[in-house]
Amino acid sequence: MEIQIDIDDKVPLFTQVMEQIKQAVSSGDLAAGSPLPAIRQLASDLGINNKTVAKAYRLLERDNVIQTKGYRGTFIHPDAIENCTTDLxxxxxTxxxxxxxxxxxxxxxxxxxxxxxxxxxNTNETKGN
Amino acid sequence: MEIQIDIDDKVPLFTQVMEQIKQAVSSGDLAAGSPLPAIRQLASDLGINNKTVAKAYRLLERDNVIQTKGYRGTFIHPDAIENCTTDLxxxxxTxxxxxxxxxxxxxxxxxxxxxxxxxxxNTNETKGN
DNA sequence: TAATGTACCCATACATCATAGGGTACATTA
DNA sequence: TAATGTACCCTATGATGTATGGGTACATTA
Incomplete structure (x- = not known):
């Protein structure tokens, strides 16, 4: 599992992380159930902020591409292959x-x-993000 | 026909102009066919820019509240009363x-x-406004 | 000539938001 | 104790869009 980040790219960092993980799932480099690096670990490796990686993970989990299991870490979702092609x-x-x-x-x-x-x-506010 | 403008109001100037003309129509102060001040005239009276009044007039004409007749000036639309209550x-x-x-x-x-x-x-651009 | 609405160029002040970061803290569980 | 995801605070930068202004110009018609 290697992720390449280009700071100078106009594409946001969290998007780069998301796309590369999705691409690794599609290509078979990451099979269902495979563990992902811890948020702090990956952020440290890439030289970016924890929050940036956390944001990518949060979105990937919403899309059912990954699964977080609390203190146990984060893993590829069982149905990741199908879900990483559907784009919300x-x-x-449309x-x-x-x-x-x-x-x-x-x-x-x-x-x-x-x-x-x-x-x-603005009138119907939502909390986070 | 008097229009009061409050520069310090957060409501945009062109909106204030629109609302007051609509309100004058609803209250009967401006009957169908009544002439409106020329754009440059009203702008001068209110101490605001021509373009601001022109914008208000343009929107009011789109809503069929007023009618512009080229060099002859601008007048209240025949169906102004009904049209100034319907809000696009x-x-x-919704x-x-x-x-x-x-x-x-x-x-x-x-x-x-x-x-x-x-x-x-941004992708499907439109020209003005 | 003068007035009408209209159109285009320019610029500025202001507000909003996305991205990214720094830091601290929490409950959970091996 | 240590690591997990997660949540909150505050900050800064850059991009974008709005509102408004200044200026010039046009065709039309009294």
Whole structure:
């Protein structure tokens, strides 16, 4: 398990970590059940912050690509192969595109769309992230 | 027809202009067909920029609250009373709320939603505004 | 000539947010 | 005791978008 990080890349660090783990799962380098490095360990190896690796792990767990087992560590999810190809963001983008296209067709200003979006995001707050 | 502008209000100036004209229509102070001040005139009276008043007029015309007749000036739309109560933004907000609620329920991060939103807004560009 | 709405260029001040980091602390369990 | 994931505090930087302004110009028509 080796991860290469490019600090100068425009791609966010946590995204680079996510993509490389997913890619390792897809290529078979990481089989279901395989242990992953501890958060602090991987962050130290890559020379980046704990929180950055933790963020990548958190997102990967949400996507059911990895599993965290508390003090025992983190492992590849049993269904990782299927789940690391499905992209939640594609669905989000598709849905938003449908709505925004309709708004623009009704001559709603981009500014107005952005204002309304910001309103919705801020009034119904969510805690983390 | 008098419009009061509060520079220190957080509400944008063009919004204040829009709201007061709509309110004057609703209260009957401005009847259908009544002429509105010229853009440069009103801007001068209020001590604000031409573009700010022009923006308010542009949006009001889109909402069919006013009508511009080229060199002849701007007038209250025949159906202004009905149209100044219907708010396009309510529809936009409702639609976005539905989508965003679904995203959050699927554990999509607010950051991810914002990124996807910005992508959609920027890839399919529109010209003005 | 003068006034109308409209369009384009430029710029600035301000707010919001994503990313990333530094630090500390917690409960759990070998 | 040591390591696990996790949660919270605070900070800084860069990107982006809004609102507003200044200026110039256009075709149209009284």
């Amino acid at each position: 963001n594609i669905w989000v983008t 849905e938003l595109t449908k709505s925004i296209t309709a708004f623009r067709h009704a001559n709603v200003t981009d500014s107005e769309i952005r204002i309304a979006f910001a309103d919705v995001m | 933004n309510i529809w936009v907000t 639609e976005l709320t539905k989508s965003i609620t679904a995203f959050r329920h699927a554990n999509v991060t607010d950051s991810e939603i914002r990124i996807a939103f910005a992508d959609v807004m």
